[in-house]
Amino acid sequence: MRRFAARFKTTPEMISCNTCPRLGTSEWYVLKELDQARLSKSKTIQSFTKGSVIFYQGTPNTGIYCVQSGIVGLRKTDERGNAVLLNLIHPGQTLGMRSFFAGTDYMASAEALAPTTVCFIPGQVLRELAQTNPELDLEFLKHISRELGEAHDTILANTSHPVRARMAHFLLSLKERYGEEKNSGEVVIELPMTRHDIADLLSTRPETIARTITAMTRDGLVRFAGRQATLFDVEALSGESEAMNC
Amino acid sequence: MRRFAARFKTTPEMISCNTCPRLGTSEWYVLKELDQARLSKSKTIQSFTKGSVIFYQGTPNTGIYCVQSGIVGLRKTDERGNAVLLNLIHPGQTLGMRSFFAGTDYMASAEALAPTTVCFIPGQVLRELAQTNPELDLEFLKHISRELGEAHDTILANTSHPVRARMAHFLLSLKERYGEEKNSGEVVIELPMTRHDIADLLSTRPETIARTITAMTRDGLVRFAGRQATLFDVEALSGESEAMNC
DNA sequence: CGAGCACTTGACAGGAGTCAATTGCGGTGG
DNA sequence: CCACCGCAATTGACTCCTGTCAAGTGCTCG
Numbered sequence: 001m002r003r004f005a006a007r008f009k010t011t012p013e014m015i016s017c018n019t020c021p022r023l024g025t026s027e028w029y030v031l032k033e034l035d036q037a038r039l040s041k042s043k044t045i046q047s048f049t050k051g052s053v054i055f056y057q058g059t060p061n062t063g064i065y066c067v068q069s070g071i072v073g074l075r076k077t078d079e080r081g082n083a084v085l086l087n088l089i090h091p092g093q094t095l096g097m098r099s100f101f102a103g104t105d106y107m108a109s110a111e112a113l114a115p116t117t118v119c120f121i122p123g124q125v126l127r128e129l130a131q132t133n134p135e136l137d138l139e140f141l142k143h144i145s146r147e148l149g150e151a152h153d154t155i156l157a158n159t160s161h162p163v164r165a166r167m168a169h170f171l172l173s174l175k176e177r178y179g180e181e182k183n184s185g186e187v188v189i190e191l192p193m194t195r196h197d198i199a200d201l202l203s204t205r206p207e208t209i210a211r212t213i214t215a216m217t218r219d220g221l222v223r224f225a226g227r228q229a230t231l232f233d234v235e236a237l238s239g240e241s242e243a244m245n246c
Numbered sequence: 247m248r249r250f251a252a253r254f255k256t257t258p259e260m261i262s263c264n265t266c267p268r269l270g271t272s273e274w275y276v277l278k279e280l281d282q283a284r285l286s287k288s289k290t291i292q293s294f295t296k297g298s299v300i301f302y303q304g305t306p307n308t309g310i311y312c313v314q315s316g317i318v319g320l321r322k323t324d325e326r327g328n329a330v331l332l333n334l335i336h337p338g339q340t341l342g343m344r345s346f347f348a349g350t351d352y353m354a355s356a357e358a359l360a361p362t363t364v365c366f367i368p369g370q371v372l373r374e375l376a377q378t379n380p381e382l383d384l385e386f387l388k389h390i391s392r393e394l395g396e397a398h399d400t401i402l403a404n405t406s407h408p409v410r411a412r413m414a415h416f417l418l419s420l421k422e423r424y425g426e427e428k429n430s431g432e433v434v435i436e437l438p439m440t441r442h443d444i445a446d447l448l449s450t451r452p453e454t455i456a457r458t459i460t461a462m463t464r465d466g467l468v469r470f471a472g473r474q475a476t477l478f479d480v481e482a483l484s485g486e487s488e489a490m491n492c
Numbered sequence: 493c494g495a496g497c498a499c500t501t502g503a504c505a506g507g508a509g510t511c512a513a514t515t516g517c518g519g520t521g522g
Numbered sequence: 523c524c525a526c527c528g529c530a531a532t533t534g535a536c537t538c539c540t541g542t543c544a545a546g547t548g549c550t551c552g
Contacts (some may be wrong), residue, residue, distance in 0.1 A: 057492075076398055078492040082406035086398050101384075102391035107398065107492070137383040138347075144390050145348035151397035152322055152332050152353065158404060159449035160328030162539070195499065203405035208540060210500050226499090226549090246303075246324040246353070408507070441531060454508060456532050472517085472531090493552105500547075507540090515532075522525085 016040045017119075022092035026066060027139035035129055042125040048112035055096065057109040063122040065095035070116025071192050075200065076108040085201040087150065088113070088192075090177065097144055100126070113193045157244050158203045166202045167212050169241035171222070171231060179231075187234060191227040262286045263365075268338035272312060273385035281375055288371040294358035301342065303355040309368040311341035316362025317438050321446065322354040331447040333396065334359070334438075336423065343386060344393070346372070359439045403490050404449045412448045413458050415487035417468070417477060425477075433480060437473040 018036040023029055028039060045068070048054055054065065057077060072089040086108055089095050099106045100123060130136045157166060171189065179187045191198070199206045216222045221237055223230045231237060264282040269275055274285060291314070294300055300311065303323060318335040332354055335341050345352045346369060376382045403412060417435065425433045437444070445452045462468045467483055469476045477483060 076402050076492060078402055078406060078489055080406070080489045082402065084402050084405060086401060098391045098394050100391075101387040102395060103388060104392075104395070107395050131380075134377075134380055134383070137380070137387060141347040141383060141387050141390065142349060144387065144394060145344045145346075146350075148344050148390060148394045148397060149348060149350070149353050151394060151401065155332060155397065155400055155404065155449070156322050156324055156328065156330050158401065159330060160324060160326070194497095203401070205541060206499075207501085207542085211540095214500080243324055243326045246322060440529095451509060452531075453510085453533085457508090460532080495552090496550090498547105498549075500545105502545085503543090505540105505542080506538105508537105509539090510537080511535090513532105513534085515530100517530075518528095520525105520527085522523105 017043070020068075022066070022068065025092035027094060027136060027143060028066075030135040030139055031129065031133055035133060039121065039125070039129065042122060044120040045117060046120055047117045048115070050112055050114050050116075052112050054110040054112060054116075054118060055106050057106050060105050061096060061099040061123070063120055063124075064097050064100050064126060065110070066119040066121065067091050067093050067095055068117040068119055070118075071113045072116055072118075073111050073113045073193070073197060073201075074108045075111055083200055084203055085197060086154075087147070088201070094140075094143065097140060098147070101140065101144065113197060153244075153246065156246060161244055163202060163204050163208055164212050164215065165240050165244060166204075167198075167209070167216070168221075168237045169244050170198065170202060171229065172234070172237055172241060175231065175234070187231040189229045189231065191229055263289070266314075268312070268314065271338035273340060273382060273389060274312075276381040276385055277375065277379055281379060285367065285371070285375065288368060290366040292364055292366055294362045294364070296358060296360050296362075298358050300356040300358060300362075300364060301352050303352050306351050307342060307345040307369070309366055309370075310343050310346050310372060311356070312365040312367065313337050313339050313341055314363040314365055316364075317359045318362055318364075319357050319359045319439070319443060319447075320354045321357055329446055330449055331443060332400075333393070334447070340386075340389065343390060347386065347390065359443060399490075399492065402492060407490055409448060409450050409454055410458050410461065411486050411490060412450075413444075413455070413462070414467075414483045415490050416444065416448060417475065418480070418483055418487060421477065421480070433477040435475045435477065437475055 016037075017023060017028060017040040018033065020026075023036075028036065031039060043066075046054075048070070054072065055061075057075075067089050069091050072095055074086040074089065074095075075083055076086055077083040089110070095110055095118065096106070157169070174189050174191070175187055178189050178192060180189070181187050193201075195206045195209045199209045202209070213222070213224050217224065221231070221233045223232065262283075263269060263274060263286040264279060269282075274282065277285060289312075292300075294316070300318065301307075303321075313335050315337050318341055320332040320335065320341075321329055322332055323329040335356070341356055341364065342352070403415070420435050420437070421433055424435050424438060426435070427433050439447075441452045441455045445455045448455070459468070459470050463470065467477070467479045469478065
């Protein structure tokens with residue numbers, strides 16, 4: 001089992017929620033202006049170094065997080081130490097909703113996969129905001145419903161598609177957010193995580209990821225230089241992951 | 247791919263929601279009495295034969311269902327025809343929430359695994375009820391959050407535990423609902439589904455289920471006679487599935 | 493410069509999938 | 523009432539994808 005350092009600092013500078021560039025993509029856009037101010041005043045901004053843990057599986061939930069910058073992985077571990085990355089949480093997305101609304105302890109840990117800044121909103125504040133903004137609960141409902149849909153996709157994908165197809169799918173999903181299209185048509189992606197984390201995300205092992213990369217490179221689809229991936233044939237990659245659209 | 251018969255009849259007899267024995271375990275218990283009457287008037291009762299489909303993946307969601315009796319399987323199929331049973335929905339539980347709140351088409355089909363009766367509540371009625379009963383959304387939020395947690399458990403279990411452990415876990419989970427404890431200490435379970443469905447639920451194949459049953463029988467843990475399973479050694483089964491508690 | 497981690501590669505084993513044949517059971521129709 | 527058809531279930535043979543163990547390289551950071 002890996003060791004996690006639990007270090008973060010509360011940054012002094014105040015970012016107001018109503019001017020937050022992430023507001024539009026978050027649930028909070030439904031809030032009345034007055035309540036956005038309320039939100040701003042009640043939140044805490046926290047920064048985490050790469051590899052540090054935002055919250056731990058098995059500990060009580062005290063509120064939810066809004067990811068400001070960086071990238072967060074939701075890691076679930078069982079008694080034997082087997083771990084998976086359930087999903088990635090990107091800037092503008094919310095973290096810790098599930099256990100907050102289920103009323104349970106965290107059932108997974110949240111780990112900063114890159115230097116990350118988050119806003120923490122205490123549960124009590126959230127409850128109060130929802131009382132004067134009924135649409136807020138509906139927004140969360142929609143968000144969690146979509147996450148459940150994605151989890152269902154993952155269950156189906158993991159059991160009916162080989163690692164290579166899941167890898168192709170993963171690379172294409174990164175393309176949207178991290179890809180840089182060269183004029184030659186190639187797409188260069190700076191991978192935001194280690195091979196080990198990719199393995200956990202695709203429910204496999206680092207060795208299998210390495211071998212899959214080798215095979216894809218041999219086939220001329222991609223080339224890897226450390227964390228920099230170059231996609232030569234997006235078309236072919238789409239073909240290999242196509243069956244994963246259900 | 248299997249063929250599904252889409253047959254159901256709307257039963258004439260009216261079961262009132264406020265006297266429904268399932269009320270307590272459903273989300274609807276938060277409704278004011280007046281609204282429970284409203285719910286009763288607006289719902290439609292439908293009966294499905296074993297194997298028939300309540301709704302189809304890819305079709306638009308028009309409301310949600312409350313399972314009255316029987317058992318429903320949520321089946322998701324990809325383009326290639328690979329299928330899994332995402333979960334089972336038992337009497338008193340709700341069906342079709344996810345896509346309703348996500349605002350998408352159904353992303354899985356609901357199939358009656360046994361003769362089943364459901365109440366259908368039109369989406370419009372649901373929205374109206376939620377407006378006068380804000381707690382209702384919170385109930386759904388809790389329910390879906392728990393489902394998401396279960397989906398996460400499944401993702402972890404499928405990739406880190408062999409079929410046999412998942413099978414042990416499955417049998418024990420049926421024990422609560424379908425088990426009948428004999429004075430000898432054995433537990434007899436009438437399986438509510440085929441081997442094929444069990445395979446889909448455990449993300450494996452019918453042949454593997456059969457082999458697993460053979461192996462477990464050889465080890466003296468269980469005995470199977472068609473759909474009737476007898477658990478001889480609940481203790482040992484718990485041991486084999488223990489690591490699945492995360 | 494050394495320690496530790498990330499990554500790669502090889503060798504090997506094994507769990508589970510696939511294909512195929514056979515048995516058994518249940519429902520339908522003659 | 524029984525024969526037949528079809529699906530459910532079992533079993534065998536075989537393949538192969540993926541996990542495991544192990545060794546080796548290279549990079550990064552203290």
